[in-house]
Amino acid sequence: MKAEENGSFAARQNSPVNIQQIMDEIYRRIEARGYSLEELKAIENAYSVSDSRPLGERLGSSLSRLPAISRVEYWWNMDDELDGKIKLTVKKIFRKGTYFYFKHVFDQQNDFNKTSSAAIKCLAEFCSGLELEKKRLEKRILVLEKKLSQDVKSK
Amino acid sequence: MRLIQITPTLSQNDAIFNEVCAVSEIFESEVIKCVVYAENIAKSALSSGLEIRKIETLSASDDDIILYHHSIGCKSAEIFSNLSAKRKVLYYHNITPPEFFDSNPPLQKLCRLGRSQLPMLCSAADSIAASSEYNSNELRELTRKPVTTVPIYFNAEKFLSVAPDFETVRNLSGGNYKNILFVGRIAPNKCQHNxxxxxxxxxxxxxKNARLFLVGTDVGNESYLSKLKAMCYAFKLDGVYFTGSVDISRLAAFYKCADVFLSMSEHEGFGVPLLEASAHGVPIVAFGCEGVENTLADSGIILKTNDLRAFAxxxxxxxxxxxxxRYLISKQYERLKAFDKNETVGRLKNVLFGF
Incomplete structure (x- = not known):
């Protein structure tokens, strides 16, 4: 972070800048900055990294949305402003007319959704617990390794 | 006579939606009745004041002029091709190459379909326009008909008259940070990963005193967003903000507080945010893909390299x-003159009415 600070470029150039001077300055700064090629390579290849975020963060909004979207509402919304009154009325009649026919299907689906979302939530909690435990154990291993190397040295 | 605009999707904060609104506004002020037909209509679009109808209900008379905005594959393209009207105009906004959407097969399919519909659309249209020279050249390879470049209508005065959201400005102004901004959908072709x-x-x-604001919706590209967040986590990066879609006053606030606009898009048909940044006096650094170069010409810092250090x-x-x-901003202001709204309206009238 020490290569070139603000303003020094402007101070060095008395005449108005042009794009060629800007380009030269960019490449001069690259030389001066001392970028580590190894780190650069790691950054360039980073797009293919596996997602190492904690599970809670990865599941993020999907998990919190689950309870709200797991129930299929039979009386679905019909406030389509583009439909005319006649079309809307026909749709409503159809919805009412098919209610008894489809009710058991929706009930079955809702029952399945409810059970699965509860199971997913439970699994997510269990995984989060495992993740915490893994972190705790990793820390413990580090401490033990340090202790072991100290013991070896003292012997 | 009516001016009928057809577009596959109408959703607010989208460049084509803004173009549809602008065209309606221009011609309604000249007492021409404007109607918009679309396949997918977002609820937010309904409050725009446009007369919007579903494409299935479209019926045109021999007195109507039809302007079809093509940006993705859809059934509207076939409807447009089979319609009879006084004049049918194709307005091409470009289609993202399908290769960018390997992780989103349905979208990839639509992009492919959109490209395959181009020859049919060109032969059905009486007049052809495209939003940039880059887009026009793409069509010139498909048709012998003349293709006119009509830039996206950009009303800089109107855009700058929007008051920036006070709360956002206050949040962004705090601290001695340099704010780096990009505005555009979260999408692989926009290369937010770079x-x-x-x-x-x-x-x-x-x-360390830098912040990055990625402004734009992630709808349809949630897995890409998830990848971007994973990257930030892997780099242990703080100061990256995914804002999602924002309203116009918040957008104005982001431009007002930005120190630099960085675009790494590998495919752009036009690049409205580049004009917005220029109007707001935000210097631009961009990867030189053809669409971006067309829009910026010799303004901004355009780099045609994969060396990320050069961009940094x-x-x-x-x-x-x-x-x-100062140098970059003055060049960008100069470039904005090429998108003079009166000139654009003149070209638009030319393709729509043939004068």
Whole structure:
């Protein structure tokens, strides 16, 4: 972070800048900055990294949305402003007319959704617990390794 | 006579939606009745004041002029091709190459379909327009008919008259940070992953006092967003903000507080945010894909390299050297003149009415 600070470029150039001077300055700064090629390579290849975020963060909004979207509402919304009154009325009649026919299907689906979302939530909690435990154990291993190397040295 | 505009999707904060609104506004002021037909209509679009109808209900008379905005594959393209009207105009906004959407097969399919519909659309249209020279050249390879370049209508005065959201300005102005901004959908062709890599280089090698704002919706590209977030986590990067879709006053606030606009898009048909940044006096650093080069011409810092270090240094130079900033902003203001709204309206009238 020490290569070139603000303003020094402007101070060095008395005449108005042009794009060629800007380009030269960019490449001069690259030389001066001392970028580590190894780190650069790691950054360039980073797009293919596996997602190492904690599970809670990865599941993020999907998990919190689950309870709200797991129930299929039979009386679905019909406030389509583009439909005319006649079309809307026909749709409503159809919805009412098919209610008894489809009710058991929706009930079955809702029952399945409810059970699965509860199971997913439970699994997510269990995984989060495992993740915490893994972190705790990793820390413990580090401490033990340090202790072991100290013991070896003292012997 | 009516001016009928057809577009596959109408959703607010989208460049084509803004274009549809602008065209309606221009011609309604000349007492021409304007109607918009679309396949997918977002609820937010209904409050725009446009007369919007579903494409299935479209019926045109021999007195109507039809302007079809093509940006993705859809059934509207076939409807447009089979319609009879006084004049049928194709307005091509470009289609993202399908290769960018390997992780989103349905979208990939639509992009492919959109490209395959182009010859049919060109032969059905009486007049053909495209929003940039780059887009026009693409069509010239498909048809012998003349193709006119009509830039997206950009009303800089109107855009600048929007008051920036006070709360956002207050949040962004705090601290001695350099704010790096990109505005555009979260999408693989916009290459936000490269923006994040450049930001990581800036944070590691140049300055910790930097923040990155990625403004734009992630709808349809949630898995890409998830990948971007995973990258930030892997780099242990703080200061990256995914804002999602924002309203116009918040957008104005982001431009007002930005020190530099960074675009790494590998495919752009036109690039409205580049004009918006220019109008707001935000220096631009961009990867030189053809669409971006067409829009910026010789303004901004355009780099045609994969060397991320060059972008990191260019961004920091543009954000922190007053002299460079002034130079870039003045060139960008100059470039904006090429998108003069009266000139655009003249070209639009020419393709729509043939005079």
């Amino acid at each position: 923006i994040i890599k450049i930001f990581a280089l800036i944070k590691r090698y140049i300055s 240094e260019a961004v920091w130079l543009a954000a922190s050297s007053e002299k460079v900033r």
